[in-house]
Amino acid sequence: MTTTDSPPAPAAPVRRRRSSGDTERGFSRTFRWIATGSGALILATLAAVALFLIVRAWPAMTASSAELADAVPRYPDDTSFLAYVGPLVFGTLLAAVLALLMATPVAMGIALFISHYAPRRLAQVLGYLVDLLAAIPSVVYGLWGIAVLAPAVGPVWLWLNEYLGWFPLFAGGASPTARVLATVSVVLAVMILPIITAVSREVFLQTPKLHEEAALALGATRWEMVRTAVLPFGQSGVISAAMLGLGRALGETMAVLMILSPGFLYSFNILQAAQQQTIAAYIALDFPEASGLAVNALIATGLALFVITLAVNMAARAIVARRKEFSGAN
Amino acid sequence: MVGALALSLAACGSDPGADEPNGEGSETAMDLSGDLNGGGASSQESAMEAWRAGFQGQYPDVTVNYDPVGSGGGREQFGSGAFSFAGSDAALDEDEMATAEEICGAGGVIEYPGYISPVAVAFNLEGIDTLNMSPETIANIFAGEITTWDDEAIATDNPDADLPSTDITVVHRSDDSGTTENFQEYLNTVVPDVWTYEPEGIWPIEGQESAPQTSGVVSAAQAGEGTITYADASQIADLGTVAVGVGDEFVEYSPEAAAAVVEGSPRVEGTGEHVFAYDLQRDIEGTYPIVLVSYHLACATYEDAATADLVKGFYTYILSDEGQQAAADSAGSAPLPTSLTEQFLPSVEAITAG
16 A cells, blocks of 8 residues: 555645545544544453452462361362362363364354355355344253253163263263253253354355365365365364354353252263353352352352453464464465 | 231230320321331242232332342341341341340340241152151151162051152252251251251252252252152142151141141240240141241331331231231242231330330
């Protein structure tokens, strides 16, 4: 831009017009401030949340384990604060990662179908329906989980436990009520499906037509075209979509609270009751009756969740940034 | 109208001469207005909801607020004067009573069990509606010592039942709950050598199934075959219930049998004139022993005349037949027998300003 500006000689009138007309006057100026303010507000909010969490969590993080065991109802005796948060972090990550493993392949399938297989009209309707899934409140997912899904998958879990019990995830005794982490993960997978699908679909749609046509011209089948042109191009987009989904799964509270029989163990037995608990559900469960140091301890677990979510998002950014050069975008 | 009737009845109950202006029930009724703030036990929340609605329906200018902060918070804030009235699942202990008396002044504290609710032991077994269980059996099941439904301990008390060999799945409350505390208190009192855990709001045993809130445990129990849980008796839907062993017999839960526990228990001696705290007896024949008893707290004298009238009016309404019925309908609590309300009403009626 600047190179095209410099050569012409009569630069002075242009410059004058510029300074008088299109910059920093009237609404233009106001708008700049509004936009800058909005941007700053995001940072300020984030900083305020972080500050709040740290300040309120501090008393719990510095208290002795004896004090904590005394004040916090579920605090095990003689454990450090990290040992108390540990199982919660573990449960949170396990539920979210399982949900992600289930949701991502399905979401990619839906996105590819919409972007490359379905007739245009069907694709629009389908895309709309998937977006609609995102509008369902999580409490409804929770109700659906305990009323419909748990009774339905209960026999499946029993079967998995009986015949595939040697596999670590399916070990232990399967719960007859199916209010277990496996059920929670399925519900979470459904909940994060729309966001992953929507983002992946947009990315797949942006695959350069030339790439696709080149692949087809070389004799590729539709699947080979998708594999060689669409997927490499969309890779980083799908990863960031998955991370967005992971963020939602990590923080999901209501559905987990309603479905899961909580426990505080480092346990991979996702079919057994009372093994794991997630941070968000733990806070929601114990906050109503908490007071004093117990509130600080709950907020400290919230801080842990905040750090995890931040780390996940930064990791996603890093991956996307690193892959950018290799994608077909350039 | 009924409230006015209750007011006038109450007035008769205490001292018709002294309360002459109140004898005209309906007139004073019209006068009540303002805000009344209280809070405490969340167990009373749905009953309070009904009482507030009923009372505010009679006196449109009155607003009653009940903040379900929990029993401990209720006692604390009543003691600090932040709440004019409070609900608590436990009676005030000596220290709390001393603090409350300081706030209330010379008249002292009014305390009576205003909310009694049976806690049912409910189970989900195909084709079985009721089972007899002794307290030992119940404690052993919930402690995880008895693990199958055809265990000898259950079979002996139920010779006619066709018990399956299904595993027993215990479902408890995952949140901090007064129902849990009351249920444990029952077990700990009746069979202390089996139930050795200190009663508190959080379930002491790990590794069992759990769900939040009463509706949660009920739906969890319904979801699995062979489950057993404890829950507010009005909420258990179509689950089977346990007839609890008391002495030599087995008693099915009923509001009347639950209220009878308080009726049959001795009042704690050596407390104030208006303090009706009860030492619950869990072994009276014919009564249903697993009950949640929640107290109402008030001062006998308030500095502010408006507050005194409001508390008096509200508590009189709660103790009226209409108030008790409203709570029974909406919260499934046990209506207090007349023998008890007759004892409490004079104290409530004696609330004055000064």
